[in-house]
Structure formats: C-alpha cells, structure tokens
Amino acid sequence: MAIRVTFLLLILVVLPFPSHCADPDPLQDFCVGILNDTSTSINGFPCKPASQVTSDDFFFDGLTKEGNTDNVFGFTATVGNVLAFPGLNTLGLSMNRVDFAPGGLNPPHSHPRATETGVVIKGKLYVGFLTTNNMLYSKVLTVGEMFVVPRGLVHFQMNVGKEKAMTITAFNSHLPGAVVLPTTLFASVPPIPNDVLTKAFQVEASVIDDIKSKFGS
Numbered sequence: 001m002a003i004r005v006t007f008l009l010l011i012l013v014v015l016p017f018p019s020h021c022a023d024p025d026p027l028q029d030f031c032v033g034i035l036n037d038t039s040t041s042i043n044g045f046p047c048k049p050a051s052q053v054t055s056d057d058f059f060f061d062g063l064t065k066e067g068n069t070d071n072v073f074g075f076t077a078t079v080g081n082v083l084a085f086p087g088l089n090t091l092g093l094s095m096n097r098v099d100f101a102p103g104g105l106n107p108p109h110s111h112p113r114a115t116e117t118g119v120v121i122k123g124k125l126y127v128g129f130l131t132t133n134n135m136l137y138s139k140v141l142t143v144g145e146m147f148v149v150p151r152g153l154v155h156f157q158m159n160v161g162k163e164k165a166m167t168i169t170a171f172n173s174h175l176p177g178a179v180v181l182p183t184t185l186f187a188s189v190p191p192i193p194n195d196v197l198t199k200a201f202q203v204e205a206s207v208i209d210d211i212k213s214k215f216g217s
Contacts, residue, residue: 023092023113023173032057033082033089044090044174045082060085063097063168072214074104074159082174089174096169100125100159107182108156114176116149116169123165129155154181187215 024043032053033045048057062084067076081094088094094114098106100123118127120141128138129149140160141147149155151172159165185192186208197208 023090025092026090030058030087031090033086035083035086045086047089048086057087060087063095066164066166067097067099069099069101069104069164073107074101075099075106075157077106081171081176091174092172094171094174094176096171098157098167098169100157100165102159102162102164104159104165106157107180108154109178109180110152110154111149111171111173111176111178112152114171114173115151116155116171116176117146118148118167118169119146120144121166121168123159123163124161125165125167126158126160127155129153183215186212 028047030053031044031047034048035045037046060080063078063080065078067078069076076099078097078099079094080088080096082088085094098118100106120143122143124140124142126138126140127147128136130136130153132153139147157167185197191212194205194208198205201208
C-alpha cells in the first residue's frame with residue numbers, strides 16, 4: 001500500500017498540470033483588476049466589485065496608434081497587458097503592438113512568464129530565437145506570416161525592409177514580463193560591477209564603460 005501511495009505521489013509531481021503551463025485558471029467569469037490596490041496579491045490584482053464593472057472595462061484601443069520609434073533601437077512596443085488593460089486580469093493572455101523604423105531592432109530579450117506568438121502586419125522582419133543549446137532558429141517574414149517563440153527563450157525582431165514594419169504579438173500571460181538583455185546588463189540599478197562584465201565578455205573595462213554610456217548608465 002505504501003508503495004502504491006508513493007507511486008501516485010510521484011506521478012502527481014512529475015506530470016504537468018494545465019494550470020502550470022501559463023497563468024492560473026480564473027475562478028470566476030472575470031476579475032477586472034484594481035491596479036492601485038496596495039493589498040497583498042498573488043498572480044493577479046484584486047478584483048473590481050462586479051457592481052462597478054462597465055462595458056469599457058472589456059475594450060482597449062491602445063494598439064490602434066503607431067508607436068514612436070525615435071530611439072536608439074528604432075522600435076517601440078505598445079503593450080496591451082494587464083497594466084494597460086485591467087480587464088485582462090487573471091485571464092492569462094495579453095497582446096503587444098511593435099512598430100519598427102527602417103532598420104529598427106527589437107533587441108534580444110526574453111519573456112519569463114509567457115510563450116509569444118506574432119503575425120507581421122506591415123513590412124519585412126527578420127525574426128529569430130535561441131535555444132538553451134545556443135541554436136539559432138530564424139527566418140525573414142513578410143505580411144501575414146506568423147512566428148512563435150517558446151517561453152523564456154531569448155529572441156529578437158529586426159526590420160530588414162526599406163519601409164516601416166509592424167507586428168502584433170500575443171502572450172499566454174496577462175503580464176509576460178520582459179528581460180531586455182542590453183539594458184538588463186548595461187543599465188541595471190545598481191549597475192553590474194565592471195569586473196563581472198569584463199570577465200563575461202572578455203573585453204577591457206573601457207569597452208564596458210563605453211557601452212554603458214550609450215544607455216545613460
């Protein structure tokens with residue numbers, strides 16, 4: 001009997017549960033988030049009382065406008081996550097609009113809490129991601145073509161066309177998070193010590209200082 005119980009417990013630990021694949025499943029029809037609530041919250045924001053919910057809580061026009069790409073990377077991501085659209089709270093999904101100037105780059109980054117999928121709406125994008133074995137999978141995509149990036153893997157998109165480009169991306173989390181490698185490594189607060197970065201990249205401290213200066217660090 002003890003062996004059987006142990007075996008069943010092992011199966012429960014090893015087998016993946018659907019609720020572990022993305023955000024937890026909701027326990028009600030909706031839970032419009034109260035973003036300024038300071039009470040303790042796990043995996044979501046407290047719910048607005050149903051009596052205060054209106055139709056406007058379920059509609060969002062934030063992705064209708066082109067983003068400003070006048071920056072060092074020549075791209076901008078307009079987010080449609082729970083922080084911008086509280087109606088997504090606990091529903092396990094969100095979307096972004098990503099605009100690119102000619103030559104613009106969405107630099108190498110990862111989303112620790114979500115798989116990403118996207119479709120090119122305008123232009124021509126070089127899209128790639130890297131596995132934990134340092135394998136690069138990439139392709140140049142045009143309008144209507146779709147891509148997927150597995151959860152947590154480093155990836156990027158670059159406009160390789162002569163005109164502006166734009167993609168709409170979707171995530172299986174209401175707040176996927178983003179670890180942007182250039183700013184994470186060279187513009188953190190407090191900064192990563194130069195000794196760490198010079199050793200990691202096998203360069204002189206002056207090179208690290210020069211890179212940090214480009215990000216205002």
